[in-house]
Amino acid sequence: IYYWRVRHRDNHDAWSDWSDETSFTTASQPPTTPTNQSPVDGATGVSLTPVLEASSFSDPDPGDAHSASQWRISTDSGGYSSPVLDVTVDTGDLTRYSVPEGTLGYSTTYYWQVRYQDDHNTWSDWSDETSFTTLNRPPLQPFNVSPWNGETGVSLTPTLVSTEFIDPDAGDLHVASQWQVTLTRDDYGYPVYDSGIAYAARTSVTLPAGRLTFATKYYWHVRHRDNHGNWSPWSEETAFTTLSQAPDQPDNLSPADGVAQVSLAPTLQSSPFSDADEGDSHAVTHWELTSSQGDYSAPLFDAVVQSGEGADLTSVAVPSGELDYRTTYYWRVRYQDSYGTWSEWSEETSFTTVPDSSPPVTPVVDDYGEDTASASELQARWTSSDPESGIAEYMYAIGTSPGETDVVDWTSAGTDTEVACTGLTLTSGTTYYFAVKARNAHGVWSEVGVSDGIMVMDGQPQDDGGQATDGGGDQEEEPDDEATTGLGDCACLPVTQALSGTSLLLGWVVFGLSWWTGYGVVRRMGRRKRGTSTSAGGHLGDTAG
Incomplete structure (x- = not known):
């Protein structure tokens, strides 16, 4: 800073006064150029x-x-x-x-x-x-995929899954992720799980055991890092709830294990619901019943009962028509709580249903007419039924009075409903009766059903004049040996076998393919020249040889 003043002198050498002092400062040098x-x-x-x-x-x-x-x-x-x-x-x-x-x-x-x-x-x-x-741009914000937001019943070791890595800079790579789980929404100061920089678990991570507890709500988020060390924003926080502890395993109460004489529409009963989680309630019951021990791949009865007004979750009635007589069944039950967690299946128990005590319907027997000219053959057909367990076997017999077995003793026909007996020795003028009884699948026999009888007529057919003929003469013929009274060397077969299109049974020749189609059947009877042919649905008749 400088101060200065000035005075003036005139031509007479006289000086003025000094001016008032003023000051000025000289310019400074500029600062040194920075680097x-x-x-x-x-x-x-x-x-x-x-x-x-x-x-x-x-x-x-x-x-x-x-x-x-x-x-x-x-x-x-x-x-x-x-x-x-x-x-x-x-x-x-x-x-x-x-x-x-x-x-x-x-x-x-x-x-x-x-x-x-x-x-x-x-x-x-x-x-x-x-x-x-x-630096380059960070990866895009990922999204939480699984568990989905609000999901319940999540395991205690869930696998967290995020969307795939996306980065706006071409060629950038996903090298790491960070996963955090917390109990408090938006607060990750003290997370229950923090993966840190996870180089292997980039789009999914499985939480280790011991970090989560039953029936608890958790919040989580994740972020991705690229190969330049840039982190994406954290994903939007979502929540899930872990599963509750499973309900206690129920017990089968009724029918008691191994009990017999159970009705065909029993009520299954199980023990009361209990659960280790306080506040859990009984939401659903699942019942299964099978006829094969330990095999529930195709249960005969499969019922799921949900809670609701009037719902009984510890008993269920098996509908009529599902079970059969005298059969052993196996059953089990399980419970689901209000968090959707299932108990273990109960221990399997069994019961046996009542036997079928009702007999089949008494057979209705038809012996194909009132009389027959054959002294060696009889046939019959019948009907019966058993709506509960079905027919397992028929037996038939032939006698000279209703229900007697003096010609053919009781013989099984299997499940056939018709039979043809050949090789019999029948007496002319005698009436013969078929007797039939049916057995159901549970061994109960029906009452015996009896035909109305069929009489064996005189073996000599008459000509137009009422005389026996032998073509052109009036000579009588000796009866055949087979006309002798009594049971001869006979054979009884189902009609479908006895009358097949190629059979030749004791002199019978079948023309045609089926008994029921009305084709003629011919048997040689001594020297008879005239007879009758069968008609559709008719009985086995005779015709002239």
């Missing part, structure tokens, strides 16, 4: 909020102080007419500047300079320009 120090020139992977640092202030004028700094950033090297940032700072640390968030973009090269001002308002020259490149 860019950080980020270093050409640095890459720089954050979007870097701290710019320059060298310390210095000034050739002793005592000059640092009063301000001006910072500027551009995307155009050497061009600062439209800078990204141009700011003057006169407080704080004037050799450092933190770039505000939102100023810089990802994967971009920036150029920057700084200059200093001293306390005489003199600016230094701009620093030499240097550059840096910001």
Whole structure:
């Protein structure tokens, strides 16, 4: 600072007074040009909020102080007419500047300079320009996939699954993820599980045992990291609830294990519901019944009963028509609680149903007419039924009075409903009766059904004049040996076998393919010349040889 004054002299050598003193200060020297120090020139992977640092202030004028700094950033090297940032700072640390968030973009090269001002308002020259490149863009925010938001009944060791890694920068790789699970919504200060930087578990992770507890609600989120070390935002938080402890295994109460004489429509009863989780309630019961011990792949009775008004979850009635007589059945039951957790199946028990005590319907027997000219053959057909267990066997007999067995003793016909007996020795003028009885699948026999009888007529058919003939004479023929009274060497077969299209049974020749189609059947009876043919549905008749 300099002070000065002035006075004037006229031509008479007279001086004026001195002017009032004033002062002035000479210009200071500018501060030394600063240098860019950080980020270093050409640095890459720089954050979007870097701290710019320059060298310390210095000034050739002793005592000059640092009063301000001006910072500027551009995307155009050497061009600062439209800078990204141009700011003057006169407080704080004037050799450092933190770039505000939102100023810089990802994967971009920036150029920057700084200059200093001293306390005489003199600016230094701009620093030499240097550059840096910001880091690349982070991966996109992932989403929680499984368990889905609000899912219940989740295991205590669930597998958390996120969406696949997506990054806006081509070629970036997914190298790690971080998973966190907490008990408190939006609070991950003390998570129950934190994977840390998980290099292997990138899009799924299975929680280890011991971290979660039954019937508890948990919240979780995940984030992805790329090969540049950039983290995505955390996923939106979702929640799940772990499963409750399973209800206690129920017991089969009724019918008691091994009991017999159970009705065909029993009521199954099980023990009361109990659960270790306080507050759990009985929601569903599942019943299964089978006829094969331990095999429930195709149960005969399969019922799921849900709770509701009037619902009985510890007993169920097996509908009529599902079970059979005298059969052993096996059954089991399980319970589900209000969290959807099933108990173990009860221990299998068994019961046996009542036998079928009702007999089959008494057979109705038809012996194909009132009389027959054959002295060696009889046939019959019959009908019966048993709606409970079905017919397992028929037996028939032939006698000379209803129900007698003096011609053919009781003989099994299997399940056939007709029979033809050949080789019999029948007496002319005698009436013969078929007797039939039926047995159901449970061994109960029906009453004996008897035909109305069929009489064996005289074996000599008459001519038009009422005389026996032998073609053109009046000679009588001796009866055949087979006309002798009594049981001869007979054979009884089902009609379908006895009258097959190729059979030749004791002199009978069958013309045609089936008994029931009305084709003629011929048997040689002595020297008879005239007889009758069968009709559709008729009985086996005789005809002239």
